Amino acid sequence: MPGIHQQSADQIVEECREVEALGIPGVILFGLPESKDPRGASSLSAQGVVQRAIEGIRKAHLKLLVITDVCLCEYTDHGHCGVIEDGEVSNDATLPILAQQALSHARAGADIVAPSDMMDGRVAAIRKTLDEHKLQDVAIFAYAAKYCSGFYGPFREAAESAPQFGDRRGYQMDPANAREALKEVALDLEEGADMVMVKPALAYLDMIRRVREIFNVPVGGYNVSGEYAMVKAAARNGWLDEQRVALEILTAIQRAGADIVLTYHAKDAARWLKAC
Numbered sequence: 001m002p003g004i005h006q007q008s009a010d011q012i013v014e015e016c017r018e019v020e021a022l023g024i025p026g027v028i029l030f031g032l033p034e035s036k037d038p039r040g041a042s043s044l045s046a047q048g049v050v051q052r053a054i055e056g057i058r059k060a061h062l063k064l065l066v067i068t069d070v071c072l073c074e075y076t077d078h079g080h081c082g083v084i085e086d087g088e089v090s091n092d093a094t095l096p097i098l099a100q101q102a103l104s105h106a107r108a109g110a111d112i113v114a115p116s117d118m119m120d121g122r123v124a125a126i127r128k129t130l131d132e133h134k135l136q137d138v139a140i141f142a143y144a145a146k147y148c149s150g151f152y153g154p155f156r157e158a159a160e161s162a163p164q165f166g167d168r169r170g171y172q173m174d175p176a177n178a179r180e181a182l183k184e185v186a187l188d189l190e191e192g193a194d195m196v197m198v199k200p201a202l203a204y205l206d207m208i209r210r211v212r213e214i215f216n217v218p219v220g221g222y223n224v225s226g227e228y229a230m231v232k233a234a235a236r237n238g239w240l241d242e243q244r245v246a247l248e249i250l251t252a253i254q255r256a257g258a259d260i261v262l263t264y265h266a267k268d269a270a271r272w273l274k275a276c
């Protein structure tokens with residue numbers, strides 16, 4: 001993806017200094033381990049890349065909210081968001097691993113853990129584990145309405161996390177279904193989520209609006225890699241004015257009701273808005 005790079009645990013601290021200086025309030029970390037295995041074991045290690053990155057950011061005393069992605073797909077050799085049993089993703093076998101991963105992030109100093117796997121019951125499992133370890137103050141930002149979308153393509157290549165077989169239709173939501181998303185949000189909140197995410201954002205602005213109107217918690221809109229790449233590609237071809245279109249899209253996500261916008265445009269947008 002143009003302008004987006006994988007970073008080492010050391011580099012990320014410098015990146016975060018720049019992010020803080022631009023006035024961006026927080027970052028979300030996704031891990032890319034040195035080795036992958038069927039169960040995503042490296043995601044739990046205190047020496048893992050995300051855990052080390054969090055510690056580095058904490059040591060640098062940056063005024064940034066540190067959010068971590070909690071999922072297995074970046075860490076499994078098959079690329080699915082859960083462990084595989086009998087050829088299928090096993091929901092229940094995945095829950096303890098996600099909970100341990102969230103715990104390791106929280107111990108390293110994460111403010112917020114963001115489970116993106118879409119397994120049933122994962123918010124409750126993570127909340128219980130965090131509470132048992134006296135980490136009540138660590139918040140859960142649940143990817144509650146995560147649609148099975150073609151807009152994730154560029155990220156999967158960048159994170160080397162495309163499923164090696166099958167797809168994620170079994171656990172991500174059907175783009176045509178609005179009511180299921182509302183049900184998922186209600187369930188995640190019942191299980192203890194503190195805030196919820198709608199992903200992707202641009203093709204799902206109606207869902208951001210509906211979630212915002214129905215539930216009284218902070219709502220995140222995730223402006224995903226494909227949405228970003230479209231703007232970049234069109235701008236490169238001289239077809240669109242990048243700054244104008246990117247800010248228009250981010251404004252639309254906020255106007256729809258997002259309290260938090262996650263976007264690859266963040267650094268550019270912060271610079272553009274400063275210059276205004």
Ligand SMILES: [Zn+2]
Binds near residue numbers: 073080116117
């Ligand atoms: Zn995943």
